[in-house]
Amino acid sequence: xxxxxxxxxxxxxxxxxxxxxxxxxxxxxxxxxxxxxxxxxxxxxxxxxxxxxxxxxxxxxxxxxxxxxxxxxxxxxxxxxxxxxxxxxxxxxxxxxxxxxxxxxxxxxxxxxxxxxxxxxxxxxxxxxxxxxxxxxxxxxxxxxxxxxxxxxxxxxxxxxxxxxxxxxxxxxxxxxxxxxxxxxxxxxxxxxxxxxxxxxxxxxxxxxxxxxxxxxxxxxxxxxxxxxxxxxxxxxxxxxxxxxxxxxxxxxxxxxxxxxxxxxxxxxxxxxxxxxxxxxxxxxxxxxxxxxxxxxxxxxxxxxxxxxxxxxxxxxxxxxxxxxxxxxxxxxxxxxxxxxxxxxxxxxxxxxxxxxxxxxxxxxxxxxxxxxxxxxxxxxxxxxxxxxxxxxxxxxxxxxxxxxxxxxxxxxxxxxxxxxxxxxxxxxxxxxxxxxxxxxxxxxxxxxxxxxxxxxxxxxxxxxxxxxxxxxxxxxxxxxxxxxxxxxxxxxxxxxxxxxxxxxxxxxxxxxx
Amino acid sequence: xxxxxxxxxxxxxxxxxxxxxxxxxxxxxxxxxxxxxxxxxxxxxxxxxxxxxxxxxxxxxxxxxxxxxxxxxxxxxxxxxxxxxxxxxxxxxxxxxxxxxxxxxxxxxxxxxxxxxxxxxxxxxxxxxxxxxxxxxxxxxxxxxxxxxxxxxxxxxxxxxxxxxxxxxxxxxxxxxxxxxxxxxxxxxxxxxxxxxxxxxxxxxxxxxxxxxxxxxxxxxxxxxxxxxxxxxxxxxxxxxxxxxxxxxxxxxxxxxxxxxxxxxxxxxxxxxxxxxxxxxxxxxxxxxxxxxxxxxxxxxxxxxxxxxxxxxxxxxxxxxxxxxxxxxxxxxxxxxxxxxxxxxxxxxxxxxxxxxxxxxxxxxxxxxxxxxxxxxxxxxxxxxxxxxxxxxxxxxxxxxxxxxxxxxxxxxxxxxxxxxxxxx
Numbered sequence: 053x054x055x056x057x058x059x060x061x062x063x064x065x066x067x068x069x070x071x072x073x074x075x076x077x078x079x080x081x082x083x084x085x086x087x088x089x090x091x092x093x094x095x096x097x098x099x100x101x102x103x104x105x106x107x108x109x110x111x112x113x114x115x116x117x118x119x120x121x122x123x124x125x126x127x128x129x130x131x132x133x134x135x136x137x138x139x140x141x142x143x144x145x146x147x148x149x150x151x152x153x154x155x156x157x158x159x160x161x162x163x164x165x166x167x168x169x170x171x172x173x174x175x176x177x178x179x180x181x182x183x184x185x186x187x188x189x190x191x192x193x194x195x196x197x198x199x200x201x202x203x204x205x206x207x208x209x210x211x212x213x214x215x216x217x218x219x220x221x222x223x224x225x226x227x228x229x230x231x232x233x234x235x236x237x238x239x240x241x242x243x244x245x246x247x248x249x250x251x252x253x254x255x256x257x258x259x260x261x262x263x264x265x266x267x268x269x270x271x272x273x274x275x276x277x278x279x280x281x282x283x284x285x286x287x288x289x290x291x292x293x294x295x296x297x298x299x300x301x302x303x304x305x306x307x308x309x310x311x312x313x314x315x316x317x318x319x320x321x322x323x324x325x326x327x328x329x330x331x332x333x334x335x336x337x338x339x340x341x342x343x344x345x346x347x348x349x350x351x352x353x354x355x356x357x358x359x360x361x362x363x364x365x366x367x368x369x370x371x372x373x374x375x376x377x378x379x380x381x382x383x384x385x386x387x388x389x390x391x392x393x394x395x396x397x398x399x400x401x402x403x404x405x406x407x408x409x410x411x412x413x414x415x416x417x418x419x420x421x422x423x424x425x426x427x428x429x430x431x432x433x434x435x436x437x438x439x440x441x442x443x444x445x446x447x448x449x450x451x452x453x454x455x456x457x458x459x460x461x462x463x464x465x466x467x468x469x470x471x472x473x474x475x476x477x478x479x480x481x482x483x484x485x486x487x488x489x490x491x492x493x494x495x496x497x498x499x500x501x502x503x504x505x506x507x508x509x510x511x512x513x514x515x516x517x518x519x520x521x522x523x524x525x526x527x528x529x530x531x532x533x534x535x536x537x538x539x540x541x542x543x544x545x546x547x548x549x550x551x552x553x554x555x556x557x558x559x560x561x562x563x564x565x566x
Numbered sequence: 567x568x569x570x571x572x573x574x575x576x577x578x579x580x581x582x583x584x585x586x587x588x589x590x591x592x593x594x595x596x597x598x599x600x601x602x603x604x605x606x607x608x609x610x611x612x613x614x615x616x617x618x619x620x621x622x623x624x625x626x627x628x629x630x631x632x633x634x635x636x637x638x639x640x641x642x643x644x645x646x647x648x649x650x651x652x653x654x655x656x657x658x659x660x661x662x663x664x665x666x667x668x669x670x671x672x673x674x675x676x677x678x679x680x681x682x683x684x685x686x687x688x689x690x691x692x693x694x695x696x697x698x699x700x701x702x703x704x705x706x707x708x709x710x711x712x713x714x715x716x717x718x719x720x721x722x723x724x725x726x727x728x729x730x731x732x733x734x735x736x737x738x739x740x741x742x743x744x745x746x747x748x749x750x751x752x753x754x755x756x757x758x759x760x761x762x763x764x765x766x767x768x769x770x771x772x773x774x775x776x777x778x779x780x781x782x783x784x785x786x787x788x789x790x791x792x793x794x795x796x797x798x799x800x801x802x803x804x805x806x807x808x809x810x811x812x813x814x815x816x817x818x819x820x821x822x823x824x825x826x827x828x829x830x831x832x833x834x835x836x837x838x839x840x841x842x843x844x845x846x847x848x849x850x851x852x853x854x855x856x857x858x859x860x861x862x863x864x865x866x867x868x869x870x871x872x873x874x875x876x877x878x879x880x881x882x883x884x885x886x887x888x889x890x891x892x893x894x895x896x897x898x899x900x901x902x903x904x905x906x907x908x909x910x911x912x913x914x915x916x917x918x919x920x921x922x923x924x925x926x927x928x929x930x931x932x933x934x935x936x937x938x939x940x941x942x943x944x945x946x947x948x949x950x951x952x953x954x955x956x957x958x959x960x961x962x963x964x965x966x967x968x969x970x971x972x973x974x975x976x977x978x979x980x981x982x983x984x985x986x987x988x989x990x991x
Contacts, residue, residue, distance in 0.1 A: 121721065121763070147647055162731050169667045170647035179650050193759040197721035198708030203759045215641055217650050223641045223680045231645065234725060234733070234760055236706075246725070246733050246760060249645040249673035 106322045107360075108141040108184075109367045115207075116191040124195050124202075132202055132235060133190065135242035140185050143167060144360070147181040150174055160236055160243045182359045183213040186366060186409065193232070200237040206230065207253045212359060212409060224405065228252055261419045267345055267383055268422060268442055268469045271511035272559065273302065273309030275474055279518040279548065283352075283527055286318060286328040295335060298517060299342040305543075306559025309383060310339065311347040311426075311473065311513045314372060316354040322367040329375055336381040345383035347473070347513070348376065349426060352389055353526055357398050357406040365406070366413045377418040384421055385414050386444065386473070390428035392435070404435065411439045426473045430457040434464045446474035451501050458510065472505065476515035479551060480540040484533035489540070491551050498556035514557060518542040608638060608660075608686055610679070619696035619730045620670050625677075628659040638681035644693075645673040669693065672732040695728040695735060701782050702727040707789035712768045713796045714829055719765040720791035726757060726781040733760040734781075741780040746793075747773060755779075768793050770829040795831035798885035803841070803877065805892060807868070812894035812976070813919060814870030815926040820853070822879055822887060824860035832860035833881070839864070840882065843875040843892070851875070870929055871977035872896040896976060898925065903973060909984040910961070914973055916953035924953035931955040934972040935964070943969075950975075959986065 112133060117124045124132075139158035146155050146167060155167050174180065187210045194203040207230045215223040230253065234246040278298060281289035302310060312335060319328050332348075339346050350369060376382050387410050394403050407425060414423050422441030427433040433445035443465045447454060461470060479494040481487050498514075505512045519542035528534040539546075543554040608629045617623055631637055637653040640662045653662045668675060672695050678688040704725040712718035722742060726734045740762040742753040746769050755762040766775055772795045779786040802823040808816050820841050825833045839862035843851040853864035862879070869875075873894050879887040901917040912933065917925040929950040935943045943964075948955045959969075966986050973980045 143647070166646045166667070166671060166731075170649060173649050173665060173667055174647075177650060177652075181648050183648075194723075194761060194763070196706065196708070196723050196763070197719065197765070198706075198710075200708060201706055201723050201761075203761060205759075213648060215648060215650060217639065221683065222639050222650060223678060223683065223685070225678070227643075227676070229643075229674070229676075232760060246727075247645045247673075248733065248760065249675070251674065 106364060106367075108137065108144075108363050109322050110137065110140075110185050110363045111187040111366065111370065112137065112190065113188070114190050114192075119192045119194050121195045122197050122199065124192055125199075128195075128199065132204065132242050136190070136204065136206075136233065136235065136244075137188070139244045140188075144181075144183045144185075146171055147174065147183060148360070150180060157241055158243055160238060160245045163244050163246065178218045180216045180219075181213055182216070183211060184359045184362050185209050185211040186363060186413070202235045202237075202242070204233050204235060205250075206233065208255060212362065212405070214359060214405075221401070224401070226409065258416075258419065263420065263422050263441060265422065265442065265469050267309075268471060269509070269511055271309040271345065271347075271383065271471060271513065273307040273311070273344070273512075274514040274543075275516045276302070276310040276312055277516060277518070277520070279520070279544070279546070282518075282520040282522070283313070283315070283524050284318075285312075286315070286331050287325075290328075290331045290334075292331075292334055292338060296338050296342070299338055299344055302517065303342045303344060304560055305554075305557070308343065309345045309347065309511075309513060311349060311386065313349045313352040313389065315352045316350070316365070316368065318353075319368065319372070322364045324368065324371045329372065332372070333375060333379065336376060336379045340379070340381035344381065346381045347384045347386050347424075348372075348382065349386040349389050351387065351410075354388065355394055355398065357394070357402045359402075359405075362406065362409060365410065369410060369413055370417055373414055373417040377421065382421055384442070385418070385423045386426050387411065387414065387423065389426045390446065391425060392428050392432035407436060408439060411436070424471070424473075430461045433461055433470075437464060437466055437468065440468070442469040442471060444471045444473040447472055448475065451497065451504070454501065455504060455508070458508070470510065472510050472512040474513060474515045475501065476541045477553075478537040478540045479519075479553070480537045482536055484536050489537075491553065494540075495552040495556055498553045502556055514543075516541050517544060518548075519545045519551075521546050608679070608681070610687060613689065613691060615691050617669070617691060617693050618698075619672055619693055619728055619732055620666070621693075621696070623664040623669050623691075625653075625662040625664075625679075626656075626659060627661070631655065631660055638679050638686055641678045641680055642668055643676045644668055644671050646671060670730040670732075672728075672730075695732045696730065697728050697734060697738075697782050699729040701729055701734070701784050702731065703779060703781050703784045703786045705777075705779055705786040705789060707777055707791060710790070711792045711794060713794045714768050714770050714772050714827060714831055715796045716767070716770075718768040720768075720775065720777075721763060721765050722777050722779065722789070723761050723763045724755075724779045724781065724786060725761050726784075733757075736760070738762075738781065742777070743780065744775055744777040746775050747771070766791065770831075772831040772834075795833050796827035796829060798825045798833045798837065798881040799828050800885055801825045801879070801887050803879045803887040803890060805877070805890065809920075810893065810895050811897040811920050812869045812871050812873055813897040813926060814868055814929055814976075816868045817865050818868060818892065819863060819865050820855075820877060820879070821863045822855075822857070822861055825857060825862070825881065825885070826860060833857055835859070837862070837881055839879050841866075841877060841879045843877045845869065845873050845875055869894050870897075895920075898976065898978075900978065901975060903980055903982070905982065905984070909986050910959045910964070912957040912959070912971065912973075914955045914957075914975065915950065917950060917975070918953070925950055927951050929975060931973065931975040933957050934974070935959070936970040936972070938968040938970070940970060959984075961986075 135158060142154035142158050146152060150171050152168060152171060155164050159167055189207045191205050193205055208228050209231060210228050212226050214221055230250050232248045232250050233244055235242045236245045277283060278285050278294050314332060319325055336346055350372065387407060391403050391407060411423055424440050424442050424444040427445045430445045430447065433443050437443060477494045477497040479489055479491045481489045519540050523535055523538040528538045543551055543557055545551055608627060610625045610627050613625065625640060634655060637660060640651040642649055642651055642664060651662050651664060653660045672693045674690055674692050676690050679686045706723045707720055709720060712720055724740055726738060726740060728734060734757060736758050738757045740755040740757060742755050742764050744751055744766050753764055755764055766777060772793050775791045775793060777789045803820055805818055805820045807818040822839055827833060835858050837857040838854055839857060840852060840854045841864045843866065851866060853866050855862035855864035875892040876889055877892055878889045897919045898917060901915060904913040914931050919925045927950055931948055931950060933946040937943055946957055964986060969984045969986060971982050971984055
């Protein structure tokens with residue numbers, strides 16, 4: 053009996069090892085074959101055009117194409133622009149890494165030596181530059197008859213650079229310089245032959261437009277996401293009808309303002325998703341119909357801030373700002389939600405520099421609407437007061453400290469309007485807060501804070517209209533005690549029923565209830 | 567159960583709180599203790615606003631600083647990039663000398679004296695090209711082939727530069743010299759937008775233009791542009807042939823007169839001239855020839871029947887010739903046809919031509935066979951060999967009966983009615 057079992061075991065082992073060896077052999081052969089099949093793909097024979105990735109998109113304008121040589125063809129103009137900008141891009145990268153890579157494609161033999169020498173010097177002295185250019189104003193001085201030489205003037209190039217020595221920042225500056233460049237067409241590339249820094253053109257200072265702050269000062273409202281698609285209201289989940297009903301409801305509550313968010317990546321970064329942009333316009337139109345003003349918060353879920361990414365974010369902002377700047381419902385631009393929370397991971401200087409330049413970019417495009425930043429706390433809100441048109445802060449701390457904190461901020465706000473852009477209390481009650489929260493607590497919170505806000509004429513935007521069934525983990529992280537709280541900040545529960553906080557928040561006293 | 571869970575969670579929370587506490591403590595910013603800050607009145611002595619390339623540029627300050635580590639940094643930006651220059655302590659104070667990569671490159675140079683991210687002093691100066699030494703002169707000439715006349719030109723662009731490869735100042739004189747045949751022309755130029763340029767217009771004669779430029783005693787290399795004749799103008803054609811008979815054998819040669827452009831230059835060799843002949847039926851025949859010495863020649867085969875051609879030649883898109891008429895006489899008026907007794911063997915010929923010689927091989931002879939109702943059964947096409955063509959109507963295909971045959975050659979048609987009766991010979 054035992055011998056038979058033994059024999060069966062041996063058989064089993066034999067069969068299994070046979071199968072295993074076969075499997076291994078097959079696996080080996082197939083991986084050799086698949087290795088041999090890698091590399092030259094048949095389509096590579098077609099030399100299909102390689103798609104250029106958007107890595108560097110400074111704002112470029114052409115002023116003047118008149119030149120005594122040959123009329124510039126549209127095609128060549130595009131090529132000159134592309135290669136000239138590439139010359140800046142490769143140079144920026146080369147100085148960042150102190151590596152020659154790419155320089156020879158966009159500088160002629162004699163010109164590249166000058167770049168190389170600078171790289172060598174910086175390498176020897178442990179210097180790195182983190183540079184980008186934000187705008188170029190090109191004009192053509194000369195284009196030769198045979199189409200192989202062009203002299204281009206690039207006026208008032210706005211650039212930003214961070215200069216590091218031994219990884220320590222020595223200087224950061226925003227700079228405006230002008231250049232004259234001779235470009236030669238070599239091997240199909242327009243390459244820099246000479247580059248000479250010249251005197252800037254004097255630019256007429258932009259006329260300051262007086263912004264009307266009355267709507268900011270009287271803003272009463274809340275942060276808005278639809279009930280069923282929080283943090284994800286664009287694209288397939290966009291539902292104008294729901295939004296219309298919600299806006300009606302908000303108006304009925306006696307509110308006049310909402311704050312919405314434009315997710316950066318979902319909107320396609322620099323190559324804007326125009327379908328979503330249309331939806332955004334639609335939201336503002338619906339708001340306008342319902343007599344609501346809108347604070348548009350840009351760059352939601354953005355977190356890079358690096359100098360090399362500036363032109364991409366600028367392009368994104370420029371397109372959105374231009375699409376909405378004439379919309380009557382637009383109240384203000386909020387550059388980013390709680391950027392101060394990224395100070396730890398991205399360094400405060402990087403974030404603040406990005407914000408600073410973004411303020412300038414947006415104001416360049418739209419002089420009529422005020423610009424703010426939704427700081428996460430009254431302490432952070434003292435940053436960039438000079439540059440911003442009004443101060444926004446979020447408050448999730450104890451109400452008892454509110455007036456003290458607010459007064460402190462008033463002192464530092466240089467008389468600019470201050471908006472309480474987010475506040476509220478979650479009615480979440482569960483394991484993660486020991487069943488401590490409740491709708492009653494939430495109602496009490498509003499019962500207490502609303503009179504303070506109204507008494508001090510503080511514009512406010514509460515968080516938020518609805519309780520949410522689902523909260524993406526990008527919003528509050530995946531820690532359950534944080535995430536769960538996010539579900540229950542609304543004045544209406546997930547079934548759309550009024551919670552008791554509603555009565556203390558709504559300015560229109562409840563007609564049906566009482 | 568629930569209580570256990572809560573306890574568990576509390577434990578977790580406590581641990582997290584503890585860890586968080588440690589993290590927040592450790593990330594607290596250390597306040598930097600700076601040793602002896604450089605005073606804000608560290609200032610450079612006045613600096614020139616303009617330098618020549620490769621001139622020594624030294625920033626000097628009389629401020630007394632003892633340690634090199636305390637020296638502020640000088641951040642210098644020129645056309646190509648930014649560098650940091652460290653200072654040295656000298657007897658009189660502190661000095662910063664700029665490296666050659668800065669001093670040898672022209673254009674504006676911005677400098678900022680920075681200490682702990684604070685800009686103490688900043689300024690701009692300009693470096694000008696240094697043409698005291700021999701300089702460089704890059705020249706670009708194009709397009710390199712142009713056509714004679716008043717429209718076309720070659721453009722010379724020169725970029726004079728100093729010895730450090732910097733373009734010279736605007737307004738620098740450049741002497742341009744160009745030669746065509748025996749004429750040498752001097753043109754004084756001035757640089758503008760870093761370059762100097764001149765359009766050398768095409769002369770009316772074809773030939774070669776030589777160009778050279780001179781700046782600050784330095785000559786550019788010789789550059790040339792070839793002037794090709796302009797477009798052809800109207801020309802004449804003529805023909806030669808050995809006889810006027812339409813024998814389908816001889817070759818007629820068409821030739822153009824010497825084709826010239828509007829300035830009298832003979833057009834370039836290899837210009838394509840196409841000859842078009844239209845016959846009396848309106849059918850077009852074409853032949854092409856390439857010009858050599860302005861003359862293009864094309865050949866065509868004589869027709870095989872009497873015909874008149876209207877011939878014209880074209881240089882496509884540029885010029886055309888006069889039209890000429892060429893007539894061909896018929897080579898023979900008639901030809902014998904012999905039909906065998908059983909009517910199945912038909913021999914055409916011998917065909918004799920204009921001198922009673924046998925007509926050349928290859929002449930087309932066509933035999934059409936109709937049935938008694940004049941319905942076409944078959945067309946046989948054959949060519950002449952030794953003056954003759956033979957057709958055989960095979961009984962397997964043509965059973966006994968009445969047929970009508972039609973013979974055609976050189977435009978001459980002969981019709982016969984045949985009765986194939988089966989009587990063999």
